[in-house]
Structure formats: C-alpha cells, structure tokens
Amino acid sequence: MSELLTAARPRLDGTFLERIGLGNIALVIFLVIYPAVASEFFIVQIGAYSLIWGMLALSLMILAGYGGMVSMAQISIAGVAGYTVAIFGMNHTGVHGFGWPFWILVPFAVLLAALVAGLIGLISNRTEGIYTIMITLAVATGFFYFTQQNYALFNGHSGFAGIEAPKFWGINWRAPVPFYYLCLGCAVLSYAAVLYASRSAYGLTLQAVRDNARRMRALGYDVTRHKVVAYFYSGLIAGLGGVLLVWFNGRISPGTIDVSAAINVLVIAVIGGMRHPIGPFLGAVVVVLIQTFAIDVVGAERYNTLIGLVFLLIVFASPDGILGLWEKAKLRAPREQVFQLDPLRAGVMSITNRRKRNI
Amino acid sequence: MRSKINYALALAGMLMAPAMASAQDTMKIGVLATFEGAFTVLGEDGMRGAMTAVDEFHGMVGGKKIEIIKGSSDASPDSAVRAARKLVEQDGVKVLVGPLSGDEGLAIKDYAKTKPDVTFLNGSSAAQDTTLRDPAPNFFRFSTDGAQWMAGLGxxxxxxxxxxxxxxxxxxxxxxxxxxxxxxxEFCKAGGHVPAKAWVPIGTKDYSSVIAAIPEDVDAIYVALGGADAVNFLTQYEQAGGKAPLIGGSITVDQTVLTSKGKIHDVLIGTPSAGPTADSNPSPEWKAFVAAYKKQPGAFPVPSLFAHAYYVNMKAALLGLQQVGDDVSDGGAKLRAALSKLVFETPTGKVSLDENRNAIADIFLTEVVKLPDGTLFNKLIKVTPQVNQTLGIPRDEFLKLGKVGRENPSCP
Known part of the structure; x- marks a missing residue:
C-alpha cells in the first residue's frame, strides 16, 4: 500500500520538462516531424492508421490494464460512433445522411459511443475474467449481425460510403498531412488523458478495484459505478477512434466491425503490452507494419501464417508484449536508473507485482 | 527510447527502399484478389487466370519484364481499398487488376477517382453500378457484370x-x-412473376425459415448463392422435401457445388443457369485456354469464371501496354485511350467496351446434366451473342429501371 501512496502523491519536485520525461518529449518531436521524412503512404496508411488502431487498443488497455476487464466490444463502440457519423453526417449512399455540421456531429457521436460503452459496462458488470470476454464478444458479434441485417438504420451489408472528413480553416482534414496531425492530436490527447487519469484518485481506485474488489467494497467504494465509469471513459476514446476510422476509410460497413476486427484490437493491446498507455500504440505500429508488408515477404498464399508466427513469437518472448521486453531491458540497467527514469512506471510495476503475489 | 526510434527509422527506411528504386526494365502490375477469408479459393483461382495471361505473353510486355505484385483483401470493401492503396501508393503500380467481389468493386471504383494517373482494370467483380452509374474514367471492366451473365436465362x-x-x-x-x-x-418482361424474394446473409447455415417462407405455388426457385451457402441451402431444401425445380445463378452450379457429395446431386440435374463461361464450350479457343490454365499450379479441371475474368482483364491490360510500348509516363492517358478502343478475341468470343468502359461479350446458357460416370456437368445450351450492360435496352430506359437492390426490380 505504501508504494501505492508514493505513486499517488503528485510530484511537484523537478522542472516541468522533467515531469513530462525526456522519452515522451523525444517521441513527440519524432511524431511531429515524421510527415517531413515519410512518404505519403507511410504518413497515412501506416502512421495515421496505427494511431487510430492505437486509440482503439488504448480504450481496451484502460479496461484491461487498469480495470482488469477484457472487453471485446471496443470495436463495436467505435462502430457506434462511426455509424453515427455516417447516418447523421453526409454520405453518398443515399440512405439517411442528415448532414449535421461536424462540430455537433463529432461530440454527439463520441458521446453516444461512450453511453453505449457504459451500457455494455452495466451489462457485463456482474461477470469477471473469461466471462467478461464472452459476454462482450457476444455483444460485438450481435452488433455485427445486427448492422449486417438491419436495413432501416444501418443499410445492411453495403453500409455507407462517401463519408468525408470535414473541411474547415481552409484545410481538407482528409488530406494526408492534416489527417495525420488530426490523428496525432487525438491520440496524444487520449494518451495524456489516460496517463493523467491513471494517477488521479479515480484511476488509483480503479486499479485497487482490479486488485481486490471485495476489499474496496468493504472500504465503502461503489465498485460497480467505478467499473461502469471506466467503460464510459474508454468509450470516449474508442468513439473518437471510430470517428477517425470512418473518415480514414471514407466508408463503414459491417465488415469494418466484424469479429476479426474485434480480435485485432485485442491482439494489438496484447502485442503492445497493457501496463502503460504507450503499449497499445507500439502494438498498433507493429501489427499494422506486419499486416501491410507480410505479403511482400512470403507471398500471397501464406502471409497470414507469418503474421501469426510473429505474434506468437512476441507473446512467447514476453507475456507483457513489447512493453515487457522494454521493461526487461531496463531492469538490466543499474537499479537507481529505473527510478530516475520514470517513478510512475515503477509504481505501476509494483502494483502488478503485488497482484502477482496475490495470485 | 532513442535506440528504439533509430531502429524504427531503419526499419521504415528498409521498407521504403523497394518503392524508391523504380526499376526501368520491369513493368509493375498490381493484382488484387481475395487471398484470405471466405473467398480465398476463388481469389487463388482468379490469380491463376491472371498468371495464365502473363504466361501467354511469356512474362514480357513491350520489351519489359512483367512484375506482378499481389495484394490481398478478405472480400470486405475496407480491406480491398487498403490493399489497393498499398499497391498504388507504396509499390507504385500504374496498372492494377482487381478486385474479385461486388462490393469491393464499388469501393475500388470510388478509390480510382482519387488516383486519376493509375489505370484500374476489374478482376471479376460484377456489381452493376461499378460502371453503370457514376463510373470512374480510369476504371475498365473487360469482364461482364452479374446482370449480363443472366442473359437468355429468363x-x-x-x-x-x-x-x-x-x-x-x-x-x-x-x-x-x-x-x-x-x-x-428478362423473366418479368416475358410475363413471369416473382412473388417472393429471400435475401440471406453470406455464410448462413440454417435455411429452415427461408425454405418455410417459399410460397407453395411457385413453379421453380431461382438460387443465387455461392459455394458453401449453395450446398447448405440445397441440402436443407432437399431434406425438407422441396420439390420445386431450381434455376441457378452464375456461381450457384459451378464445379465447387457440382462436385459436392450427397443427395443434392439429384436435385441439381436439369438446373438451367447462365454465365460468362461454359465448361463444355466446344470452341478451340476455349479448349486452348483450358489447357493453358491447367499448367498453373493447383488448377481446377476447368477454370472458374473468376479465373476467366482475371484472365480477360489481365490480357486486356497487357494488350493495352503492348500498344503503347509500356509508356505510362503521361499518367497513363495513352494507355487508357488504347484500352477504350481495344477489341480482342477471348476464349469466350469477342470483347469490346461500351462508353462506360464495361464489356460487351457473349453469354452462355447452360444446364446441369449427369454424365455416364455419375458426375455432374454444365452442358452448353445456347450462346447469347454480344450482350451489353443495358441488356439490349436503350441506356436511358435502362437507367430508369432504377438501382439494383432488395426491392428492385419487382413483379409479384
């Protein structure tokens, strides 16, 4: 518990730059200048696409990493936001398309997605572990088939096409570089929000609920509400990711949110690691790169096998994904350095260690 | 962190390098097909068709070596566009052949509009509006669409x-x-009625409610299902004691269904169908094509209509490139002009394009017969020559029939 409190106390010592951390600053600089060095394909199809999937996986990481709830329905929540944009915004499919301006549409879509996420949280609240996975998977599958067969609202198998990102301030936000910065902005915002929330009283309570829900209930905390609110927050991020995804593709159909997409979210989060919000983004970059280029390496017939093998290798080498490899490398370094680098992460690690001891 | 960034940069550099080294002595052609998901078998056969055309040119066009770069989709429009983007924007292909299925075709058409310098040729996708309404000026379909395939059947x-x-x-x-x-x-124009239409999701396993909803008094059932869906429906229909004869869509009674085991054999005999190919086409061109196709690894006894469509479109691309001497430096304008005027003989007869760059070609009416050895086989009944996209109806009148969909057309 004492370690936990150390982490909870806001660290006011050190300059502003030190508090943000050198690693984060270097990363931000790299991400900002990335469009200057990369080709258009790498800016959008790899860069922006990874950021979008990173956000979707981040929404899962909040639930799984801090709340201990593995939800397979995050892609459905993104789908709710995406379909909302298609139905209430503009599309050229000729079904619905109410043409709301984006500044009403986007908050509405994200909020709706978050409310749906909260609802899913309420439904799955009584379950734990594998049963949460099952019930959220059922929700995801159900939503997929519903969109596939409902024509009145979701336009069935064809879905909606011709959905355009807004143009304002004289910028077409779907042009490669602006779209990349839009995704980067949203991703950084989500990342910072998660990082901040994880250090807040709420975030720490959620982590405590994950570690021992019964004790927290005995202490007088409303465990159910904490979990549902976590779903709501994760829904905000998944919804934002869903809006970006539908702008990225310019279309949405049941194929966008099918079960393989739901599994993709989980794979990205697992590959990246769920201890720190950077994990999902690392995972997204790796997964997107492999899925895009595996076909060049082994040819069209067997490239899915290669993708599977790489995933297997990463998980085999490190159960905590890429983040785990990173931690391992860091542990080999002198011990004081670990704490100098990032006191927070040490705190999170100790929580995880405590949890392992409990098991 | 820095070492990781360096590593990432090195990786990115490695991956970008092939695209930068634009080779002068090869002609890159992208082929987009379904190498994953439910349509994998079909996509692989489409690829065999495309490679048959490449082999026919001995791997060379206009003095350059043909380099085929494959892209894979899982038959969803999203994945098709993503794979096409990779081929065009990363691998730098100026000619792309594909995709395989209907909704993918519609999505690729939309994408083609954003890349006016790239020439797109269809694979085997056969949705009508890929070329009929709001076509892309750089999308060519030398194969015919699903409505054309039905010519003569009604x-x-x-x-x-x-x-x-x-x-x-x-x-x-x-x-x-x-x-x-x-x-x-055709059928409604002739005086027929269609009192009930059932639309089922791809991959449906249980057809009992569909079968129960089929009216008692129909003379026949028109079935447009593919692969496993067709087998499941036919088996369950037979088990439910269904007696009505069947009429097949173009991919309903192909070899994948005809070779399946069980009692559905008896149900299928006598089923009429129509499509762009006929297994028993006696023409020497077709026989030569079958022989060439069979040299591809893993080939079926007879090329599927997917292999045929990819073959025809790939051959058109190669003929066009040959005419312009591989010169696509002008953003492909010359190539597209050549393709628009291209008329050539395929294994299934002459192919030319209409003003929307959709093929006009022969369509084959077939019927399932049982051979002496017990296997089922599509027998050629009749050839409908040179069917155009508007099925012989003037274009304005045809467009007035409205977009294809669940409700359109209707003649209860």
Whole structure:
C-alpha cells in the first residue's frame, strides 16, 4: 500500500520538462516531424492508421490494464460512433445522411459511443475474467449481425460510403498531412488523458478495484459505478477512434466491425503490452507494419501464417508484449536508473507485482 | 527510447527502399484478389487466370519484364481499398487488376477517382453500378457484370421450361442483387412473376425459415448463392422435401457445388443457369485456354469464371501496354485511350467496351446434366451473342429501371 501512496502523491519536485520525461518529449518531436521524412503512404496508411488502431487498443488497455476487464466490444463502440457519423453526417449512399455540421456531429457521436460503452459496462458488470470476454464478444458479434441485417438504420451489408472528413480553416482534414496531425492530436490527447487519469484518485481506485474488489467494497467504494465509469471513459476514446476510422476509410460497413476486427484490437493491446498507455500504440505500429508488408515477404498464399508466427513469437518472448521486453531491458540497467527514469512506471510495476503475489 | 526510434527509422527506411528504386526494365502490375477469408479459393483461382495471361505473353510486355505484385483483401470493401492503396501508393503500380467481389468493386471504383494517373482494370467483380452509374474514367471492366451473365436465362425458363412463377433466394449484397435484377429483367418482361424474394446473409447455415417462407405455388426457385451457402441451402431444401425445380445463378452450379457429395446431386440435374463461361464450350479457343490454365499450379479441371475474368482483364491490360510500348509516363492517358478502343478475341468470343468502359461479350446458357460416370456437368445450351450492360435496352430506359437492390426490380 505504501508504494501505492508514493505513486499517488503528485510530484511537484523537478522542472516541468522533467515531469513530462525526456522519452515522451523525444517521441513527440519524432511524431511531429515524421510527415517531413515519410512518404505519403507511410504518413497515412501506416502512421495515421496505427494511431487510430492505437486509440482503439488504448480504450481496451484502460479496461484491461487498469480495470482488469477484457472487453471485446471496443470495436463495436467505435462502430457506434462511426455509424453515427455516417447516418447523421453526409454520405453518398443515399440512405439517411442528415448532414449535421461536424462540430455537433463529432461530440454527439463520441458521446453516444461512450453511453453505449457504459451500457455494455452495466451489462457485463456482474461477470469477471473469461466471462467478461464472452459476454462482450457476444455483444460485438450481435452488433455485427445486427448492422449486417438491419436495413432501416444501418443499410445492411453495403453500409455507407462517401463519408468525408470535414473541411474547415481552409484545410481538407482528409488530406494526408492534416489527417495525420488530426490523428496525432487525438491520440496524444487520449494518451495524456489516460496517463493523467491513471494517477488521479479515480484511476488509483480503479486499479485497487482490479486488485481486490471485495476489499474496496468493504472500504465503502461503489465498485460497480467505478467499473461502469471506466467503460464510459474508454468509450470516449474508442468513439473518437471510430470517428477517425470512418473518415480514414471514407466508408463503414459491417465488415469494418466484424469479429476479426474485434480480435485485432485485442491482439494489438496484447502485442503492445497493457501496463502503460504507450503499449497499445507500439502494438498498433507493429501489427499494422506486419499486416501491410507480410505479403511482400512470403507471398500471397501464406502471409497470414507469418503474421501469426510473429505474434506468437512476441507473446512467447514476453507475456507483457513489447512493453515487457522494454521493461526487461531496463531492469538490466543499474537499479537507481529505473527510478530516475520514470517513478510512475515503477509504481505501476509494483502494483502488478503485488497482484502477482496475490495470485 | 532513442535506440528504439533509430531502429524504427531503419526499419521504415528498409521498407521504403523497394518503392524508391523504380526499376526501368520491369513493368509493375498490381493484382488484387481475395487471398484470405471466405473467398480465398476463388481469389487463388482468379490469380491463376491472371498468371495464365502473363504466361501467354511469356512474362514480357513491350520489351519489359512483367512484375506482378499481389495484394490481398478478405472480400470486405475496407480491406480491398487498403490493399489497393498499398499497391498504388507504396509499390507504385500504374496498372492494377482487381478486385474479385461486388462490393469491393464499388469501393475500388470510388478509390480510382482519387488516383486519376493509375489505370484500374476489374478482376471479376460484377456489381452493376461499378460502371453503370457514376463510373470512374480510369476504371475498365473487360469482364461482364452479374446482370449480363443472366442473359437468355429468363426467356429460356419462361418459354422452354414453362415456369410462370418463380421465388428467388440470394445472398444479401450487391452482386446477387445484380444477378436477380438480370434474371428478372428478362423473366418479368416475358410475363413471369416473382412473388417472393429471400435475401440471406453470406455464410448462413440454417435455411429452415427461408425454405418455410417459399410460397407453395411457385413453379421453380431461382438460387443465387455461392459455394458453401449453395450446398447448405440445397441440402436443407432437399431434406425438407422441396420439390420445386431450381434455376441457378452464375456461381450457384459451378464445379465447387457440382462436385459436392450427397443427395443434392439429384436435385441439381436439369438446373438451367447462365454465365460468362461454359465448361463444355466446344470452341478451340476455349479448349486452348483450358489447357493453358491447367499448367498453373493447383488448377481446377476447368477454370472458374473468376479465373476467366482475371484472365480477360489481365490480357486486356497487357494488350493495352503492348500498344503503347509500356509508356505510362503521361499518367497513363495513352494507355487508357488504347484500352477504350481495344477489341480482342477471348476464349469466350469477342470483347469490346461500351462508353462506360464495361464489356460487351457473349453469354452462355447452360444446364446441369449427369454424365455416364455419375458426375455432374454444365452442358452448353445456347450462346447469347454480344450482350451489353443495358441488356439490349436503350441506356436511358435502362437507367430508369432504377438501382439494383432488395426491392428492385419487382413483379409479384
């Protein structure tokens, strides 16, 4: 518990730059200048696409990493936001398309997605572990088939096409570089929000609920509400990711949110690691790169096998994904350095260690 | 962190390098097909068709070596566009052949509009609006669409078979819509009625409710389902004691269904169908094509219509490139001008394009017969020569029939 409190106390010592951390600053600089060095394909199809999937996986990481709830329905929540944009915004499919301006549409879509996420949280609240996975998977599958067969609202198998990102301030936000910065902005915002929330009283309570829900209930905390609110927050991020995804593709159909997409979210989060919000983004970059280029390496017939093998290798080498490899490398370094680098992460690690001891 | 960034940069550099080294002595052609998901087998056969055309040119066009770069989709429009983007924007292909299925075709058409310098040729996708309404100026379809494939079938079943009332069962997406449209356009005009249409999601396993909803008094059932869906439906229909004869869509009674085991054999005998190819086509060109196709690894005994469509489109691309001497430095304008005027003989007869760059070609009416050794086989009944996309109806009138869909056309 004492370690936990150390982490909870806001660290006011050190300059502003030190508090943000050198690693984060270097990363931000790299991400900002990335469009200057990369080709258009790498800016959008790899860069922006990874950021979008990173956000979707981040929404899962909040639930799984801090709340201990593995939800397979995050892609459905993104789908709710995406379909909302298609139905209430503009599309050229000729079904619905109410043409709301984006500044009403986007908050509405994200909020709706978050409310749906909260609802899913309420439904799955009584379950734990594998049963949460099952019930959220059922929700995801159900939503997929519903969109596939409902024509009145979701336009069935064809879905909606011709959905355009807004143009304002004289910028077409779907042009490669602006779209990349839009995704980067949203991703950084989500990342910072998660990082901040994880250090807040709420975030720490959620982590405590994950570690021992019964004790927290005995202490007088409303465990159910904490979990549902976590779903709501994760829904905000998944919804934002869903809006970006539908702008990225310019279309949405049941194929966008099918079960393989739901599994993709989980794979990205697992590959990246769920201890720190950077994990999902690392995972997204790796997964997107492999899925895009595996076909060049082994040819069209067997490239899915290669993708599977790489995933297997990463998980085999490190159960905590890429983040785990990173931690391992860091542990080999002198011990004081670990704490100098990032006191927070040490705190999170100790929580995880405590949890392992409990098991 | 820095070492990781360096590593990432090195990786990115490695991956970008092939695209930067634009080779002068090879002609890059992208082929987009389904190498994953439910349509994998079909996509692989499409690829065999494309490679048959490449081999026919001995791997060379206009003095350059042909370099085929494959892209894979899982038949969803999203994945098709993503794979196409990779081929165009990363690998730098100026000519792309594909995709395989209907909704993918519609999505690739939209994408083609954003890349006016790249020339797109269809694979085997056969939705009507890929070329009929709002076409892309750089998208060419040397294969025919799903409505064209039905040419001759409606009249044949009405006049020769005497079916007056027909129910339809079809998968719920753009290609079967187009097929049902093509069948009904002729059948309803001849005087037939379609009192009930059932649309089922791809991959449906249980057809009991669909079968129960088929009216008692229909003379036949028109089935436009593919692969496992067709087998499941036919098996369950037979088990439910269904007696009505069947009419097949273009991919319903192909070899994948005809070679399946069980009692559905007896149900299938005598089923009329129509499509862009006929297994028993006696023409020497077709026989030569079958022989060439069979040299591809893993080939079926007879090329599927997917292999045929990819072959025709790839051959058109190569003929066009040959005419312009591989010169696509002008953003492909010369190539597209050549393609628009291209007329050539395929294994299934002459192919030319209409003003929307959609093929005009021969269509084959077939019927399932049982060979002495017990296997089933599509026998050629009749060839409908040079069917155009508007099925012989003037374009304005045809457009007035409306977009294909669940409700259109209707003649209850």
């Amino acid at each position: 009249n044949y079943v009405y006049k020769e078979k005497g079916y007056k009332r027909v129910a339809t069962v079809a998968e719920d997406y753009s290609f079967p819509y187009t097929q049902v449209f093509g069948f009904m356009a």
